[in-house]
Amino acid sequence: xxxxxxxxxxxxxxxxxxxxxxxxxxxxxxxxxxxxxxxxxxxxxxxxxxxxxxxxxxxxxxxxxxxxxxxxxxxxxxxxxxxxxxxxxxxxxxxxxxxxxxxxxxxxxxxxxxxxxxxxxxxxxxxxxxxxxxxxxxxxxxxxxxxxxxxxxxxxxxxxxxxxxxxxxxxxxxxxxxxxxxxxxxxxxxxxxxxxxxxxxxxxxxxxxxxxxxxxxxxxxxxxxxxxxxxxxxxxxxxxxxxxxxxxxxxxxxxxxxxxxx
Numbered sequence: 067x068x069x070x071x072x073x074x075x076x077x078x079x080x081x082x083x084x085x086x087x088x089x090x091x092x093x094x095x096x097x098x099x100x101x102x103x104x105x106x107x108x109x110x111x112x113x114x115x116x117x118x119x120x121x122x123x124x125x126x127x128x129x130x131x132x133x134x135x136x137x138x139x140x141x142x143x144x145x146x147x148x149x150x151x152x153x154x155x156x157x158x159x160x161x162x163x164x165x166x167x168x169x170x171x172x173x174x175x176x177x178x179x180x181x182x183x184x185x186x187x188x189x190x191x192x193x194x195x196x197x198x199x200x201x202x203x204x205x206x207x208x209x210x211x212x213x214x215x216x217x218x219x220x221x222x223x224x225x226x227x228x229x230x231x232x233x234x235x236x237x238x239x240x241x242x243x244x245x246x247x248x249x250x251x252x253x254x255x256x257x258x259x260x261x262x263x264x265x266x267x268x269x270x271x272x273x274x275x276x277x278x279x280x281x282x283x284x285x286x287x288x289x290x291x292x293x294x295x296x297x298x299x300x301x302x303x304x305x306x307x308x309x310x311x312x313x314x315x316x317x318x319x320x321x322x323x324x325x326x327x328x
Contacts, residue, residue, distance in 0.1 A: 068100040070154045070170065070233070075104045075142035077135075080112040082283070082308075083160045085317050087122065088326040093164045096121065100152060104142035119327055123149075140247035140254075143229065147239070147246065156233045157246070157254070161283040162191070163315055169279035173233045176269055184266035185258065187232030189225035191273050191282035226258035227268055230282045238266060283311045 072090070076083050083103075090101065101122045105113050107129040116124050127142050143157055154177070156170075176186045229246070232254060238244075239257075242264055248256035261268055312318070320326065 067097070068152050069098055070156050070174070071100045071102060071146075071150045071152045072156045072158060073102050073104065073143050073146045073150075074158055074160060075106055075139050076108060076112055076116065076160055077106040077138070078108045078110050078112060079160050080110065080115060081317075081321065083112045084115060085312075085315070085320055086158075086160045086163060087119070088320050088323065089164050089315070091121065091326055092320070093167045094170060098170060102146045102149065104146050106138045106142050121328075125149075136252050137247060137250060139229070140245075140250075140252070143246040143253055150236055153236055154233055155236050155239070156231070157229045158232075159230045159282070162230050163281045163283065163311075164279065165281060165315070166279040172279055176271065177233055177235065180267065182265070182267050183235075183269055184238045184261045185227050185232055185234045186269045186271065187227035188230075188271050188273060188276050189228060191228070191230050191276060191280070191284075224259075225270065226255045227270070229253040230284075231276065231280060281311060281315065283308055 074086070087101070087103070102125060103116055103122050104125045104127050105116055106127055113126070116122070125142075125146055127138075127145055129138065130141075133141070147155065154174070156173070173186055177183050229252075238261065242260055244257045244260055246253045246257060248260065258268055
């Protein structure tokens with residue numbers, strides 16, 4: 067019997083989506099999970115692929131006039147959230163790749179370690195170099211020092227569980243009437259603060275700790291669909307980063323193994 071429903075929004079990332087789902091199936095006890103993929107009006111080969119899978123539940127969400135990339139992602143999660151009947155719900159991206167069969171047991175153990183924990187996940191999932199980590203630590207320290215001189219802390223500068231991989235208690239979500247698109251903020255951001263305001267704990271796992279079980283190929287949807295973002299980052303550089311991740315994940319072998327779809 068499923069105890070976790072996994073929600074995965076999809077938008078025009080055919081290879082990533084296939085790799086994500088095949089690794090998820092390969093490294094999960096399918097009897098424990100229900101996988102719901104929400105297609106955000108992709109109208110491409112990723113939609114065709116998702117329609118061919120009998121082991122997932124597919125929701126095809128039409129776009130709306132006021133959609134933004136961030137809102138369409140949040141609204142996709144909310145649409146699927148209405149159908150969740152399991153005790154836990156887990157959200158993840160199509161560029162989050164599960165690499166260890168113990169990944170879900172690890173997360174469930176974390177959230178069940180204390181009944182007051184409402185969510186478990188991470189702020190960042192990328193394993194960075196020592197210099198990069200030092201830079202992020204300094205950046206975080208500066209933000210926290212600035213907050214000390216403010217009457218109220220800015221939520222914008224405070225971390226929250228990101229939707230690349232986060233596990234939540236469904237009974238608390240229902241009790242507090244929460245949604246991922248709350249206040250039209252980034253998926254899960256306002257929800258995170260509502261949990262805390264109501265006395266619940268949110269557990270952050272380090273990239274090193276969570277990285278033992280999965281890899282997040284950060285910003286892949288934006289790299290593969292440049293029109294979604296106004297960022298000036300080099301698409302070519304992003305594509306090289308994706309290619310390196312594919313090599314680490316032995317993606318070619320997984321993508322050639324059609325048995326993982328059936």
